[in-house]
Amino acid sequence: MTEITVDNVFKSYAMTPVLERVSVTLPDHEFCTILGPSGAGKSTMLRILLSMETPTSGQVLIDGVPIDDEPQPDRGVVFQRYSVFPHMTALKNVMIGPELKAGNWFTRPLGAKRRQLRNRAASLLEEVGLGHAIDKFPSQLSGGMQQRLAIAQAMIMEPKVLLLDEPFGALDPATKRSMHGLILDLWERNKMTIVMVTHDIQEAFTLGTRILMIDKVRDDPHAPAAYGSTITHDLKLDPNRRPPLAVVTEDTMDASEDDPHSMRAIFARWTENAGDAVLEKGGAALKAHAD
Amino acid sequence: MKRAFNYVPSRPTAIMLACLPFILAVIIYLIGSEMRLAENPKDKLMPSFSSFGEAMNALAFTENRRTGEYVFWQDTYVSLERLLTGLGISVALCLLIGLPVGFLPYLRRMWEPFIAAFSLIPPLAVLPILFIMFGLGETSKIVLIVFGVAPFLTRDVALSVAQIPREQIIKAQTLGASTLQIMTQIILPQVLPRLFDSLRLSLGAAWLFLIAAEAIASEGGLGYRIFLVRRYLSMDVILPYVLWITLLAFLMDYALAAMSRWACRWKHLEMKPA
Numbered sequence: 141m142t143e144i145t146v147d148n149v150f151k152s153y154a155m156t157p158v159l160e161r162v163s164v165t166l167p168d169h170e171f172c173t174i175l176g177p178s179g180a181g182k183s184t185m186l187r188i189l190l191s192m193e194t195p196t197s198g199q200v201l202i203d204g205v206p207i208d209d210e211p212q213p214d215r216g217v218v219f220q221r222y223s224v225f226p227h228m229t230a231l232k233n234v235m236i237g238p239e240l241k242a243g244n245w246f247t248r249p250l251g252a253k254r255r256q257l258r259n260r261a262a263s264l265l266e267e268v269g270l271g272h273a274i275d276k277f278p279s280q281l282s283g284g285m286q287q288r289l290a291i292a293q294a295m296i297m298e299p300k301v302l303l304l305d306e307p308f309g310a311l312d313p314a315t316k317r318s319m320h321g322l323i324l325d326l327w328e329r330n331k332m333t334i335v336m337v338t339h340d341i342q343e344a345f346t347l348g349t350r351i352l353m354i355d356k357v358r359d360d361p362h363a364p365a366a367y368g369s370t371i372t373h374d375l376k377l378d379p380n381r382r383p384p385l386a387v388v389t390e391d392t393m394d395a396s397e398d399d400p401h402s403m404r405a406i407f408a409r410w411t412e413n414a415g416d417a418v419l420e421k422g423g424a425a426l427k428a429h430a431d
Numbered sequence: 432m433k434r435a436f437n438y439v440p441s442r443p444t445a446i447m448l449a450c451l452p453f454i455l456a457v458i459i460y461l462i463g464s465e466m467r468l469a470e471n472p473k474d475k476l477m478p479s480f481s482s483f484g485e486a487m488n489a490l491a492f493t494e495n496r497r498t499g500e501y502v503f504w505q506d507t508y509v510s511l512e513r514l515l516t517g518l519g520i521s522v523a524l525c526l527l528i529g530l531p532v533g534f535l536p537y538l539r540r541m542w543e544p545f546i547a548a549f550s551l552i553p554p555l556a557v558l559p560i561l562f563i564m565f566g567l568g569e570t571s572k573i574v575l576i577v578f579g580v581a582p583f584l585t586r587d588v589a590l591s592v593a594q595i596p597r598e599q600i601i602k603a604q605t606l607g608a609s610t611l612q613i614m615t616q617i618i619l620p621q622v623l624p625r626l627f628d629s630l631r632l633s634l635g636a637a638w639l640f641l642i643a644a645e646a647i648a649s650e651g652g653l654g655y656r657i658f659l660v661r662r663y664l665s666m667d668v669i670l671p672y673v674l675w676i677t678l679l680a681f682l683m684d685y686a687l688a689a690m691s692r693w694a695c696r697w698k699h700l701e702m703k704p705a
Contacts, residue, residue, distance in 0.1 A: 192601055211604035222596035225603075227620040227697045240616070241607035277697040290602075297606060 141168045142202060142300040142333050144189070149198035150368070151184055157368030158184050161424075162198070164352065164371055166335070171327055171379075173348035174337045177403050180369040182354045186305050186337045190217055202300065213241060216294030220306040223290035224278045230289050231274040234261035237297045261296060268292045268322060284315035288322065295326060302327075304336035308343065320346055341403070345410055351375040353407055357424045374422035375411060478667040486667040502656070506672075510652040511679070513569065514641050517576025522630065524581045529588025530614050530622070543589065550582030554640055562648060572644040579640040580633045584626070591625045592618055624698040627691035631684050638680055 144166040151159040158181040166172050176182040187193045189200060191211050200207050202214065217223070224233050238257055242248050249257050265274050268288040270281075278286050287307055294302060304323075308316045324347060327334050338344050344351050353373035358366075411418065440448060464477040478486075491503035532542045558575055565571040595618060603613045645654030653676055660668045692699045 190601065190605075211601050213605055213607040215605060217602060217605050219598045219602070222598035223602055225599060225617060225621075227695070236616070237606035240603070240609075240612050277700055279697065279700055293602075294605070299605070 143167055143204075144170075144301065144333060144335075145201040145204070146189075147199050147201065149185075149188060149195040149200065151181070151188065151193070151196050152368065156365045159188075159195075159354075159370065160368035161370050162354075164374065166333060166350065168333065169327075169331050170333050170350050171324075171348050172333070172335045172350040172352060173344035174335065174352045174354060175339070175341060175344050175403075175407065176354035176369065178339065180354050180356065182337045182339075183305060185354060186303055186335065189301070189335060190215055190303050213237075213297050214299055215301045215303055216297055216299035217303045217305070218287065218290045218294055218307045220309045224286055224293060226278050229275050229277055230265060230270055230281070231258070231261055233278070233289055234264055234292050234296050237293060241297070261292075264292045264296055265289075267326075268295075282315075284311050284319060287311065287319060291323065291326070295330070298330070299332065301333045301335065304334065306337055306339065309338070309340075316343070323347065341406055341410055345377075345414060348375075349377050349379045351377065353423065355404065370424050372424050373407065373411070375414075375418050376420040376422075377414065378417050378419050475664040475666055478670075482667045483671050486665070487671050490668065506651055506653045506656050507675070507679075510641060510645065510654065513572050513645075513652065514576065514637055517573045517641070518580065518630070518633075518637055520573065520577050521581040521584055521633075522626070524577065525584035525588050525626070526619070529585040530592060530618060532585070533589030533592030534614055534618060535610075539589070546582060546585055546589070550586055552578075554579035555643055558644065558647065567648040572641065572649070575640045575644045576637050580637050583633060583636075584629055587629045588622055588626060591622050595621055620695070624691055624695040627687055627695070631687045634680055634683055634687075638676065642676075 146162055146164045146166075149159060149162040150157070162185065174182045174185060184193065188195050189207075191207055191209055194209060207215070211217070225236065228236060235257055239248050248254075262271070262274055265271055268291055270285060270288050270292065273281060273285065278289065281289065290307070307323075308319050311319065320343070323334070336344075336347065351373070352371050354369045355372040356367055356369050357372055411421075460477065461480070464479055467474045467477050468479060487503065491501060494500070495502050528542075528546075532538045532546065554575055557578065558571075561571040561574050561578070565574055599617060600613060603617050608617070641652075642654030642657070645652040646658040649655040653672055657669050657672050
C-alpha cells in the first residue's frame, strides 16, 4: 500500500508564489497525470514530490510519514532528458542502482549475487524492449530507447512511487504511443503509483486514472505573478473504461501549453468527451463555480 | 569552378599535404646552411646535417669520458622523470581538490575564488621562492611544474563537475547513492575525458616550466644541456635537442589521446543511434 498525501502545500520563490493551497490524496496504485499551462508549477509539484525542492509550507506524506528531505530510493524518477548515465552501458545503467544501494566497493555484489543481479537487469531490459542493446552506450541509443533505459533503471529499485517529468515530451508520436503501452504495462504489473507531469492532454487522458490540472484560479492580468497555482480540476477516471481516443481532434494537437486559455478550453472538451469514464470531479474550479 | 572550401583532398593527398611543410622547412634549412657554409666553413649558426650527426653521436652513443654516462639519454631520463612526476602530482591534486570543490557547495564557495586567484600567480615569478624554500635540487623543479599546471587543471575539473546535468545527480540519489559514490562512480568517469584534453593542453606549459627550471639551476636534463652549450654557440647540439623535445612532447600528446580513447570509450563513440 502506498498512499501519497499532499497536505496544503505552498511554494514561493523569493516573493513570487508558484503553488498555493495544493492538497490532494492519491490512493494506492494510482496513475496520476498532472497537466497545466507552462509556468503554472506542474514541474515544481513534481520536484516537491521528489524532494528536489522543499515546500515553503505544508508537507507531503507517504503512508502518513513525511517524505525525506532528500531524493531517496522510495521514489524513482525519469526526466525528459539526462536520466541515464552516459558513461555506462545499458546493462550497467540498470545494474548500478542495486550496486550503489549495496554500499561501498567492498560490499558490492560479487560472484553469484552479481550474476543474479546481471540476469535481473538483463531481463528487465528485455521487458522494456532493449534486450538487443544491453552492451550499447546511451549515445548509441535513440531518444525513445534512452527513455526505455531510464525506466528500466528506475524500475529495478522497485520504488513505491515512480515520478515522470515529461518523459515522452521529446519523442515522435509513434514512439510515444509504444512508450504509453510500455508504461501502462509496467504500472499494471508492478502495482506501483505513478505521478506523471505532461503538457499533452491526450497523453494525460490516455494514461491517467487521475488527472490533476494545475492552473491559476485567480488571475490578475496586471500582475501575472501575484497569485500561485492550485489544483483547478481533479478528475477520477474509471481505469476499466478509458475515455475514447476518437476525440483526438485537430485542436488537441494544437493545444499549446503557452496559451492557458486554449489549454483550459481543450481540457474542458476532453472532460466532456470522457463522459461516463469520469467517476468524480473535484478541484478549485468546481468549488469556485459552486460559490 | 566550385567555391574554394568545397575542394576537399583525398586521403593520400591529405597525407602528402601534411608532410609538405616539414619537407619545405628541411629544404630551406639545407639551402641556408649550404650557403652560409660555402661562405665560411667555420660558421656555427646553421651547421650541416653531418655535424648534427657527429654531435649527437658523441652525446648519445659514446660514453662520457668523465662520468661514464651517455649524456643524451641521461638528460632525457632526468627531464622526463621530473616532467612525469610533476604531471602525476598535478593530476592527483586536481582530482583530490577539484572533484570535492566542484561538487560540494560549501567547499566551492570557500575555495573557488582562492583557486582562481592562485592560478593567476605567474609560476616563474615564484621560482626564486621555490629555490629558497626547496633548494636547488629536484624538488623545486617538480614543484614549479605542479605550481604551473595543477591550479589550471583543478579549476578545469571543478568547472566540468558543474557541467554534469543536475538530473543525473538527482537520479543517482533515487538509486540510493552516497556523496562519495556519486563522486567516484558518476562524476569522476565523466570528468576524465575533459581531464585528458586539459592535460594535453598543459603539456606545453609543463615543458616550459621544466626547461626554465633546468636552465636556471640544474646538473642535468634536456633544458640544462641546451643552456649549457649555448655558451659555445653549439647549434649542432641545440637544434637536435629542440627537435627531440618536440618529438617527446608530440608522443606524450599522442599517448594521452590514445589513453583517453581507451579509458573513456563512451565519449569517443560515433554518435550513431543503434
